[in-house]
Amino acid sequence: MNAARSLVSRIARGALAVGAALAARGEDLAVPGGGIIDVQFTSPPSAETRRVATSWTSTAAKSVATYYGGFPPRRATLKITPREGRSVSHGRAFGWDGPLVTISLGRAATGADVSDDWVLTHEMIHLCFPSVDERHHWIEEGLATYVESIARARSGDLSPERAWADLVNGLPQGLPEAGDRGLDFTPTWGRTYWGGALFFLRVDVEIRRRTRNQRGLEHALRAIAAEGGTIGHWWHIDRVIRVGDAATGVPVMREIYDEMKAKPVLVDLPALWKELGLVRRGRSVSFDDSAPLAPVRRAITAP
Numbered sequence: 001m002n003a004a005r006s007l008v009s010r011i012a013r014g015a016l017a018v019g020a021a022l023a024a025r026g027e028d029l030a031v032p033g034g035g036i037i038d039v040q041f042t043s044p045p046s047a048e049t050r051r052v053a054t055s056w057t058s059t060a061a062k063s064v065a066t067y068y069g070g071f072p073p074r075r076a077t078l079k080i081t082p083r084e085g086r087s088v089s090h091g092r093a094f095g096w097d098g099p100l101v102t103i104s105l106g107r108a109a110t111g112a113d114v115s116d117d118w119v120l121t122h123e124m125i126h127l128c129f130p131s132v133d134e135r136h137h138w139i140e141e142g143l144a145t146y147v148e149s150i151a152r153a154r155s156g157d158l159s160p161e162r163a164w165a166d167l168v169n170g171l172p173q174g175l176p177e178a179g180d181r182g183l184d185f186t187p188t189w190g191r192t193y194w195g196g197a198l199f200f201l202r203v204d205v206e207i208r209r210r211t212r213n214q215r216g217l218e219h220a221l222r223a224i225a226a227e228g229g230t231i232g233h234w235w236h237i238d239r240v241i242r243v244g245d246a247a248t249g250v251p252v253m254r255e256i257y258d259e260m261k262a263k264p265v266l267v268d269l270p271a272l273w274k275e276l277g278l279v280r281r282g283r284s285v286s287f288d289d290s291a292p293l294a295p296v297r298r299a300i301t302a303p
């Protein structure tokens with residue numbers, strides 16, 4: 001979720017101001033490759049919750065830093081609300097007053113409980129992309145949905161098989177249904193999260209195909225972040241695309257955005273999985289390295 005929106009952020013601003021006054025003092029956590037996350041709790045945690053939270057935050061930050069070659073916001077705040085139970089919930093990213101993630105963590109959560117968490121990585125990826133007009137919200141959620149699995153695979157937090165299985169199982173929810181008017185005009189849950197992820201998968205594969213695997217989506221995203229395109233900085237979508245395409249040298253974001261923005265595009269996912277050498281077995285996948293785009297698939301999730 002990304003709450004850098006006008007009405008939502010105005011409401012949240014009041015709630016967060018109260019939360020900030022009650023917050024326990026933060027602790028700076030260094031991100032590998034440079035960058036700081038100020039980890040705060042909205043109520044004092046137990047020593048065990050603090051330990052679990054530190055390791056959980058480090059793992060997510062390492063995935064983001066591995067993918068981006070650093071931590072683009074340089075400094076961000078993570079505000080953790082301890083709750084009953086042992087799960088992670090209520091993740092949100094904000095940018096109106098500096099990069100901020102708010103999230104809940106169960107007081108009984110152990111390292112094993114958070115070891116498979118994707119939410120914190122997803123929210124941290126939101127910090128690395130500019131805020132765009134509401135009708136392009138799918139590009140913010142699609143980015144976080146797609147890059148989360150890939151970034152975790154690259155850092156070794158997720159096996160490549162698991163990362164691809166997550167995409168193969170999730171992406172059909174992003175295909176257009178009856179009445180679809182394209183990504184900019186169909187703000188359903190499926191099209192926002194998985195339709196947006198499908199846009200980025202197509203962009204990543206096509207950049208790699210055209211550049212013979214010399215460039216990938218991460219080069220576009222790193223350039224956008226390096227030009228100051230991080231959360232809370234409002235960018236026109238054309239600027240996002242221009243900076244991204246300039247970094248890869250191929251106009252792939254422009255072409256695929258123009259194709260998908262205002263009309264339903266039926267992507268033949270089974271054919272794409274075959275080209276990439278992804279073989280489905282139930283909800284798992286295995287790899288076929290003789291497939292034509294197997295090198296592209298390997299490069300996307302390679303550590």
Ligand SMILES: [Zn+2]
Binds near residue numbers: 001002141144
């Ligand atoms: Zn999100």
